[in-house]
Amino acid sequence: MSAGSSSPTIGQGKAATIAVAAQLCGAGFLYLILKAEGGWQVIGLLALLAAGFYLLEKRPQIADLVTASFSQAPVVAVGTAAVVVLLFPFVVGSNTYVLHLLIVAQLYAVLALALNFQLGSANIPNFATGASYGIGAYVSALLAINFGMSFWLTLPVAAVAATLFGFLIGIPSMRTRDTYLALVTIAFGVVVQQLLNNLSWTGGPNGLVGIPAPSLFGHSFADPLVVFGWKLPSQANFYYLSAALVVVAIVTARRLHSSRIGLAWNALRADEIAARAQGINVAWFKVLAFAVDAFLAAFAGTIYAFYVSYISPDNFTFLVSVTIMTMVIVGGMDNIFGVIVGAFLLTILPEKLRAFSDYRLLFFGIVIIGFLMIRPQGLFPQRMRSYGESK
Numbered sequence: 447m448s449a450g451s452s453s454p455t456i457g458q459g460k461a462a463t464i465a466v467a468a469q470l471c472g473a474g475f476l477y478l479i480l481k482a483e484g485g486w487q488v489i490g491l492l493a494l495l496a497a498g499f500y501l502l503e504k505r506p507q508i509a510d511l512v513t514a515s516f517s518q519a520p521v522v523a524v525g526t527a528a529v530v531v532l533l534f535p536f537v538v539g540s541n542t543y544v545l546h547l548l549i550v551a552q553l554y555a556v557l558a559l560a561l562n563f564q565l566g567s568a569n570i571p572n573f574a575t576g577a578s579y580g581i582g583a584y585v586s587a588l589l590a591i592n593f594g595m596s597f598w599l600t601l602p603v604a605a606v607a608a609t610l611f612g613f614l615i616g617i618p619s620m621r622t623r624d625t626y627l628a629l630v631t632i633a634f635g636v637v638v639q640q641l642l643n644n645l646s647w648t649g650g651p652n653g654l655v656g657i658p659a660p661s662l663f664g665h666s667f668a669d670p671l672v673v674f675g676w677k678l679p680s681q682a683n684f685y686y687l688s689a690a691l692v693v694v695a696i697v698t699a700r701r702l703h704s705s706r707i708g709l710a711w712n713a714l715r716a717d718e719i720a721a722r723a724q725g726i727n728v729a730w731f732k733v734l735a736f737a738v739d740a741f742l743a744a745f746a747g748t749i750y751a752f753y754v755s756y757i758s759p760d761n762f763t764f765l766v767s768v769t770i771m772t773m774v775i776v777g778g779m780d781n782i783f784g785v786i787v788g789a790f791l792l793t794i795l796p797e798k799l800r801a802f803s804d805y806r807l808l809f810f811g812i813v814i815i816g817f818l819m820i821r822p823q824g825l826f827p828q829r830m831r832s833y834g835e836s837k
Contacts (some may be wrong), residue, residue, distance in 0.1 A: 456514060462522040464515035469523070473530045477537065479794060480544045488798040499820055531689050535682045536673075545681035547794055549753060552688040553746045555789035558773040559695045559782065560742035563702065564735045565771060566780035566828070568711035571628040572736065573767045574615055575743055577638035580762030581608045582744025583751035584642060587654045590752070597660035597752050605744040611638075612740030616733035623718075635764055643759040653758025660687075660752050667752070684753045691745055692786070698742070699782050711735060712780075776814060777824055784826025791825075 456464070475495065482488045502509050516523045538544045557575055564570040585607045586600035595603075615634045622630050642648050649655075659668035660683075667683035702708050710731045713721040722728050751757050769792065777788020792814075821827070 456511070456518065458519060461515040461518040464512060465519050465523040466526050468512050468515070469526045469530060473534070476790065477534075479798065480538070480547060481541075482798060488795070492795075496816060496820060499825060503820060532686075535678050535685055536676060540679055542679045542681050545679060545685055547797060549681060549684050549688050550750075551790045551793040552685075552692050553750055554770065554773065554793050555786045556688075556691050556695045556746040557743055557770045558777065558785045558789040559699050560739045560746075561770050562699070562774050562780065562782070562785045563711065563738050565774050566785070567703070567708060567715065568732065568735050569715035570732060570735055571624075571771075572631045572739060573628060573764065573771065574631040574635040574638070575739060575770050576762050576764065576766030577635040578608045578611060578740035578743035579747040579750075579766065580638060580642060580757075580759070581611050581740075582747030583757050583762070584648055584654070584747075585744070586748040587657045587751045587757055588648070590658055591654060591656065597658075597748070598662075601745060601748050604748045605741050608740040608744030608747070609737050612737035613733060615740075616736030619736070620729045620732060631767075632764065635767055639759050639763055642762065649758070651759060653756060653761075654751075655756050657751055657755045657757070659755065684749065688749055688753075691749060694745075695742055696782060696786075698738075702738070703780075703782075707731065707734065715780075772814065775824060778821075778826035778828060779824060780828040781824065781826045784824055787825055 475491070479488060479491050482491060534548070535545060538548075557579060560578075561572060561575045564572045582604040585604040586597070589595040589600045589603060590597065615631065619627055619630050643651050659666050661667065665671075665683075667687070668680055669683075670680055671678040671682040671686075710721070710726050713724065713726055714728060714731060718728055747762075750761075773788040773792050774785055775788075776792060777786065778784025
């Protein structure tokens, strides 16, 4: 029995064609907005995107058709996505600025997916994701600088440290709800940022310098990447590393969404009192959401620290947490694909609107408000959970 309306049934060949075409259109739009040089070019592309979402709002059957094509041709859809991700650095060539934007966008996509477990799945506002991001970055950087620990070893250690922080913030937060819960997470984030700014062993306001580049099988990530004679900039190493982390985050999100944990989080979002009456341990699942968020955020923080080789408290301010929350809301809460799109869009837009100088933030705000007016539930709204197909 299905919880929502049944998806349209289309032929296997047609489904594969639609899935490939949709992904190529998305990749093409991403390429155009990354290569756009003038602010007006960006605004023109955004107007085109807004028109597309307006069409989807008026004709939802188009979105249903695309969604059905992905469901009915999953192998083709996943294969096309993999090819696009692998070939994108070759398409942009030696443009290190574009690769940098893609790396940052992918890391923010992981952070947004991490927060989505709380904000989207369980309706728990958390303004401390930036703090978890910073803890992962600082723990891994300190281990590498002071103890010479390999990047690959610092990854799990930083994740465990951030997870403990997630439990630390989650347990006292259980005594609060709604606005007060948000205030508690804001306070925790500010405390972490101030500690990083004032403790001498974290480098204080000067931060940490000289974080060594990772290496894999003797290849340093600081060196260019050569593939079949094609020489890519050193940023390509971190592009593929962050892309692998996005894949891990997507698989984790899908598995958790389909599990009893995901069901429990959705129950909390719908009605916490009813969930408790059904025997769901509300406190435990809330704390678990904080821990999972911190765990994934730490991975993103570790990659970021080793990528830029310099971090400071200014990289992990309260504004970072607000930005991540905005990505989840604009993309579409509890929608994995929507959250990723929101992260890419809100990472690239501020950079591409630099042409407007002092008016950049104004245009950025107008764009967000405009998209939310067109799609008030986010660019890709949350879909009703399906429990199986009706016979």
